[in-house]
Amino acid sequence: VSLFLDFKDCIFARRDTRHFLPDAVPEKVLLEAFEAAHCAPSVGLSEPWRFVVVESQSTRKVIYDNFLNVRNRAQEQISSSEALRIFSSLKLEALRDAPVIVGVFCEMPPPETFTIGVQGTLDTVTWSCACAIQNFWLSLTNQGYSAGWVSILDFEVLSAALNIPNTWKPMGIMCVGKPATNYDKQPMLQKLNWKTRSLNPVVIKV
Ligand SMILES: Cc1cc2nc3c(=O)[nH]c(=O)nc-3n(C[C@H](O)[C@H](O)[C@H](O)COP(=O)(O)O)c2cc1C
Secondary structure, eight states: OOSOSOHHHHHHHOOBOOOBOSOOOOHHHHHHHHHHHHTSOOGGGOOOEEEEEOOOHHHHHHHHHHHHHHHHHHHTTOOOHHHHHHHHHOOOOOTTTSSEEEEEEEEOOOTTSOOTTOSSOTHHHHHHHHHHHHHHHHHHHHTTOEEEEEOOSOHHHHHHHTTOOTTEEEEEEEEEEOBSOOTTTSOHHHHTTSOOOOSSOOOOOO
16 A cells, blocks of 8 residues: 655655654565565575565564663773764664564575575675665555664674574664654654765765
């Protein structure tokens, strides 16, 4: 069920959401978003995306504690007291309050198999997963839902908490639900004066 007729509206409306309403996410909304993710381009048709829907409350807590540890460590890297003040006040996850949280992993191809397109860099496999995440995000936006990407995590600890094999590289956790705000149609980091969006993409001709 699409809310937006216009592709451009959907692109502009997508936000990284950290503030959600308590409303449950219908199964069909999630399925449509996973289907969109699965339509993403992938290097050599590797389709490396793996989604782990975290249902256990105790696992959620382990992931949240993981986030807190890494966030606290990040704070030590900020020297300006004003930046530290703003950073400390930012909500950079919805791990406890999002109705659904989904771990996204990238299954790396076994070295002995031949994959088209990875000869330049094996990063092409993880980029494929990023494309899938963007499709997932846009589909949720299009259905009136949203997601927030949490990467402030110790990825080894995350894999261990979810019992994930080491051939599945962690991409992060997507917090999913109905947005409580659109941050006045701008990135939250801009609304809260952390950083301003640049006006134009950098495009050069050579
Ligand atoms: C790879 C990636 C990782 C991110 N990790 C986090 C994160 O850990 N916490 C957070 O609050 N936002 C995270 N973000 C969201 C960005 O801050 C956000 O996309 C950016 O500020 C622009 O805002 P918008 O997505 O609403 O346009 C991440 C985004 C990407 C693409």
